[in-house]
Amino acid sequence: MTFKQLGLSDALLKAVSKQGYEKPSPIQQKAIPPVLEGRDVLASAQTGTGKTAGFTLPLLQILSQTETSRQRPIRALILTPTRELAAQVHENVRQYSEFTDLRSLVIFGGVNQKPQVAALNRGVDVLVATPGRLLDLQNQGAICLRKIEILVLDEADRMLDMGFLRDIERIMALMPAKRQNLLFSATFSKDIKRLASGILNKPVLVEATPENSTVDAITQKVYRVAKGKKTGLIIKLISEGNWNQVLVFARTKHGANKLCKSMISSGITAAAIHGNKSQGARTKALAGFKSGQISVLVATDIAARGLDIPLLPHVINFELPNISEDYVHRIGRTGRAGASGEAISLVSADETTFLRDIEKLVGEKIPVTILEGFEPDPNASTQPIKQGQGRSNQSRGPKKTSDNSSKKSSRGSDSRSSSRRPKSRRD
Missing domain, CATH: 3.40.50.300 (P-loop containing nucleotide triphosphate hydrolases)
Structure with missing residues (x-):
């Protein structure tokens, strides 16, 4: 054809x-x-x-x-x-x-x-x-x-x-x-x-593809890790792997900023992109990431929707999404246009339910690795993370995202109220 x-x-x-x-x-x-x-x-x-x-x-x-x-x-x-x-x-x-x-x-x-x-x-x-x-x-x-x-x-x-x-x-x-x-x-x-x-x-x-399937070219991997050791583990993986282009997903704007600062302190060039960033800052960060001036782009789900980075080799879920379909979209940033890619998820005990739901959705068991010094906490609760602004994974209605911002006039932004999800951040 x-x-x-x-x-x-x-x-x-x-x-x-x-x-x-x-x-x-x-x-x-x-x-x-x-x-x-x-x-x-x-x-x-x-x-x-x-x-x-x-x-x-x-x-x-x-x-x-x-x-x-x-x-x-x-x-x-x-x-x-x-x-x-x-x-x-x-x-x-x-x-x-x-x-x-x-x-x-x-x-x-x-x-x-x-x-x-x-x-x-x-x-x-x-x-x-x-x-x-x-x-x-x-x-x-x-x-x-x-x-x-x-x-x-x-x-x-x-x-x-x-x-x-x-x-x-x-x-x-x-x-x-x-x-x-x-x-x-x-x-x-x-x-x-x-x-x-x-x-x-x-x-x-x-x-064109089965619903919610993952691209075959993407290698998926899970690292089981204690919640407090995630930052150290992701810095270790990026630094020792000498990875020069990594898209990292964080659940919240505050978390994205905090992780970005930790990476910069460790000598990794990084930038955060989320709904609270000005359009100029978002454009500059994305341009730097595409050009190679920035090695790591830390993003929330809302800001990352639609990002098209050719030949992106690595995607890391610093935190798993509580909506299984978002996992499919996140890792779909790599393995595009026939290229191969790697998707890594750092999973703590309280994300166990999210991981199980994701594996059920994609129809496969994702291989698990545990690194010495970054072992999961055997005493940590496996109860799901409290999503004060999220929704149940089984809910099919619109969800509230944790990437929200303070109330603003919709003029000059894309924030607007909704009858189904009031006071939400609208990118």
Whole structure:
């Protein structure tokens, strides 16, 4: 199968070739044809399998087939849960549309809105946005969605987890009822299927990999360790392994900052990225990590959603997520695009239940290692960590994340209240 056989235009084929892609991935092979046919699509694919191109390429082709008007109203809207993912998706849109006449723009909070408004005034065909900033600008009269032809909800599972349901409903009410809808998600939870049933019209169901499966190229390993010895162990692994690019997941903003400081004190170049960091600081940290100036990026789940680091060799769960599906997404940051990767989890006694649930979800027993000097505490309780702002792993409703921040006005950020998850941090 080739991209040409999928029916893509010469302009898109030229752009794809320039990016070095020779043949479509499974999700692209399955998603592109029905999208080109104008069908609604509900798609699930393992992260790193190319699902962004699965909706971006056909979307651009559909828009290119109609002559653009001088006013250039927004004709396609791509909603993403986080700033980093929005930036990543827009970069893909920009690359693939290089040889077309289409204009695109990305908008999100945490940065000055004036350049975004100026670009909107010049006319935009494809808009990539986070819900908070989109609604802010719409309320100010800077955005009109009455000409939307295609709506894409990317990483829809995370949008629900972050409490964006009410915002999504408000945004849909601003668009024409007759439009093409594409819903892409890393997982197919009951909430996702419920959301899809209210948005999609006779959708084509596309699955490139079994639900919640882990990529075969990822080697998974668990280190059983006493809770108080985790910091020492992770520093030992990174230092003695001479690892130069490691993405570390912490559960809270405070924990991410604390771990980052410990690593820096031990001579490891590190930076933390989470919801309390300014967009400038987040962009700088990510750029340093990608360039190799920073060896370790310590992130919370919200800030890390959508991070795309080519050939990332190592992911470490400093703390296990209490939501099993988040584990699949975390380790999916490595082993992307056919490359191999290693995912390591540091598991203390109080995370035993989380580990068992994760193994049940992924359908395999993860090998366990114990290092001398970092043994688990035999007297520690195996009772699950108290998640004052979390949810039960069996709960399918939106969860409260511990990566929350103080109350702010939604203007200039992507924080907004939700009827299903009030006062939550909205990236």
